[in-house]
Amino acid sequence: MVIASTNSPNLASDATKTRFTPDEYRAIEETAEERHEYCNGEIIAIPGGSPAHSRITVDITTFLNVAVRDTNFQIYNGDLRIWIPSFNHGTYPDVLVIDGEPEFNGDRTDEILNPLLIVEVLSPSTEAYDRGEKFRKYRSLSSFCEYLLVSQTEPYIEQYHNLDSQNNDGWQWQVYDGIDRAIVLQSLNIELPMSEVYRRINF
Numbered sequence: 680m681v682i683a684s685t686n687s688p689n690l691a692s693d694a695t696k697t698r699f700t701p702d703e704y705r706a707i708e709e710t711a712e713e714r715h716e717y718c719n720g721e722i723i724a725i726p727g728g729s730p731a732h733s734r735i736t737v738d739i740t741t742f743l744n745v746a747v748r749d750t751n752f753q754i755y756n757g758d759l760r761i762w763i764p765s766f767n768h769g770t771y772p773d774v775l776v777i778d779g780e781p782e783f784n785g786d787r788t789d790e791i792l793n794p795l796l797i798v799e800v801l802s803p804s805t806e807a808y809d810r811g812e813k814f815r816k817y818r819s820l821s822s823f824c825e826y827l828l829v830s831q832t833e834p835y836i837e838q839y840h841n842l843d844s845q846n847n848d849g850w851q852w853q854v855y856d857g858i859d860r861a862i863v864l865q866s867l868n869i870e871l872p873m874s875e876v877y878r879r880i881n882f
Contacts, residue, residue, distance in 0.1 A: 701767065705787075714757075717769040725771065731831040732800050734879055736773045739798055739829070742875045743776065743867075752795070752867055753777045761797075762790040765819040773829075774798035776867065778822070793822040796866050800829045814839070818847055825866040833882055834858040834873050840865045 698720040699707070707722065708715060716723045728736075736757065744754045757771045762784040769790060776796035784790035797817060799809045809828060817823050826839040834857055841850040842865055855862050858877060861870040 701769070704769070714771055716771070717767075719767040726802065726804050728800070728802065729831065731880055732773075732802060735800050735829060735831055735876060736798075738878045739800075739871070739876055740774050742871065743774070746869050746871075747776070747867060750867075751779050753779075753781070755791075760790045761794055761817075761820075762787075762792055763816045763819060764792070766816045768816055770813065770816075772797045773800045778866075782822075792820065794820060795822055796825040796827070796864065797823065798827040798829060800831055802831070818850070825864065827862070829876065831880075834877050836862060836873065836876065838862055842866070 699722055701717060704717040704722055714725045716725060740754055740756050755775050757773050760769050760771055762769050775794045777793055778795045781791045782793040784792055801809060814826060817826065821844055824841050828837040836855045838853040839850050843849050855873060858873050861872045864871055
């Protein structure tokens with residue numbers, strides 16, 4: 680089943696199709712008014728975020744960008760798509776960090792293959808997906824070694840990290856609960872204060 684917005688003219692004209700090739704998806708995405716994931720032939724509309732979701736994403740991006748500005752790490756927001764070859768899947772994380780230069784998918788300049796750190800701000804409609812299937816797919820990328828799942832309803836963040844690229848079963852889990860705590864980002868060797876994540880959020 681294809682779940683997609685008819686706001687895109689290409690999708691509206693192809694309303695009877697049930698499967699799309701990656702190139703068809705990319706052509707649709709270039710003119711679509713909304714973003715969509717590509718999941719092995721299916722095009723799935725990404726639901727819009729809340730004000731809190733947007734604010735948290737901006738604050739994380741801003742803090743990380745300043746914190747690593749004199750390093751080789753590069754911060755990107757949700758406009759850059761990650762391509763996951765093993766699953767023929769394209770998706771947009773809320774925040775991602777790359778070590779060095781981005782590795783693009785072939786001649787694409789809008790799809791990268793080498794995320795180091797990925798941040799997802801949880802929403803009710805996508806939380807189970809972010810925790811489960813999406814995380815599993817991300818783990819197939821050899822560069823990926825740290826994952827943050829950020830609540831938007833309370834100061835609560837879950838961190839997964841694996842610094843051993845040869846052992847994909849070695850992921851460790853850490854919970855940060857409370858506005859006065861700071862997350863130790865293993866991949867970047869910096870701390871991310873919870874107070875910065877939730878800087879303008881009133882619970």
